[in-house]
Amino acid sequence: MTGSQDSPTPAPATKAGQEGLDALLTRPGTALIGLDFDGTLAPIVADPEKARAHPGAVPALAALAPKVAAVAVITGRPAEVAVRNGGFADVPGLEHLVVLGHYGAERWDARTGEVSAPEPHPGVAAVRAELPELLERLGASQGTWIEEKGRSVAVHTRRAADPQATLDSLREPLAGLAGRHGLIVEPGRMVLELRPPGMDKGAALAGFAREIGAGSVLFAGDDLGDLPAYSAVDKLRSDGTPGLLVCSGSDEVTELRERADVVVDGPEGVVRLLRDLADRIG
Numbered sequence: 001m002t003g004s005q006d007s008p009t010p011a012p013a014t015k016a017g018q019e020g021l022d023a024l025l026t027r028p029g030t031a032l033i034g035l036d037f038d039g040t041l042a043p044i045v046a047d048p049e050k051a052r053a054h055p056g057a058v059p060a061l062a063a064l065a066p067k068v069a070a071v072a073v074i075t076g077r078p079a080e081v082a083v084r085n086g087g088f089a090d091v092p093g094l095e096h097l098v099v100l101g102h103y104g105a106e107r108w109d110a111r112t113g114e115v116s117a118p119e120p121h122p123g124v125a126a127v128r129a130e131l132p133e134l135l136e137r138l139g140a141s142q143g144t145w146i147e148e149k150g151r152s153v154a155v156h157t158r159r160a161a162d163p164q165a166t167l168d169s170l171r172e173p174l175a176g177l178a179g180r181h182g183l184i185v186e187p188g189r190m191v192l193e194l195r196p197p198g199m200d201k202g203a204a205l206a207g208f209a210r211e212i213g214a215g216s217v218l219f220a221g222d223d224l225g226d227l228p229a230y231s232a233v234d235k236l237r238s239d240g241t242p243g244l245l246v247c248s249g250s251d252e253v254t255e256l257r258e259r260a261d262v263v264v265d266g267p268e269g270v271v272r273l274l275r276d277l278a279d280r281i282g
Helices: 015-026 057-067 079-086 122-137 163-180 201-212 224-238 255-259 266-281
Strands: 031-035 070-074 097-101 106-109 114-116 145-148 153-156 184-188 191-195 216-221 243-248 262-264
Touching: 015 216, 015 224, 015 243, 015 266, 031 201, 031 266, 057 070, 057 266, 070 201, 079 097, 079 106, 097 201, 122 145, 122 153, 122 163, 122 191, 163 184, 163 191, 184 224, 201 216, 201 224, 216 224, 224 243, 224 255, 243 255, 243 266, 262 266
Parallel strands: 031 070, 031 216, 070 097, 216 243, 243 262
Antiparallel strands: 097 106, 106 114, 145 153, 153 191, 184 191
16 A cells, blocks of 8 residues: 555555455445554564553554544453553543453453453463473573463563574473463464463454454454464455455564565554555545
8 A cells, every 4th residue: 555655655465455455445434453462563572571562553543543443452462461561541532442362362442441351261370380390391491481471371582592493492392281281382473372272363353353343354463373363354355354464574474474465664664554544544
């Protein structure tokens, strides 16, 4: 797509993507804007607790959200953490925003400011208790970092001397640990997340699209955990709902770039795209 003169964004590279963009622009009142958080609205940082939304993200969302059916931030983080780190609470214009945390297991609605969620899977607590000893036994306690996510647990390797080698060495042992407690392992950018099965961004996106009767869907993501949402958009397209796939560019993950209709330059590019959409809808 073509944006404003000082911040152009690329046109969709596919026919299906162009159809998705056209539907969004001509019928914005039925459009759903789905967005990952880390790497899409917020730059990737070594310590996930320090991740914050790009400074332009909230103003861009506040300009766009009133013009579309809904904006959904879909993340593996707890909903309250994403709301805090994103700065989404009590922002005029974001009344149409929801945060689907823990891959849709939690939901925060800007209209009420409340989070709704079921009880956590019992396997998460068991895995959380065993992880430190397992990492120590594997010689991986130095340079790795365990992120407590409430309904899941993530092991980050970005701080290790060789992040990729450490990640690769942990795949099999963590898969075994997860399997013993009824969980699965979701790989990402220098992270392995242990979480309950059946939780993914595709199910969250498709379910919310059905709930609001979305007439078109845009989804932007940057990591392997966003691939199910890409597949959900593909399924919606095949069922007659136009969609646009956006990749928040990353040299670490190529799968999304290869499947995307539009590739932008990280969170800065996502913010430009959101501003351009708001401007073009008028």
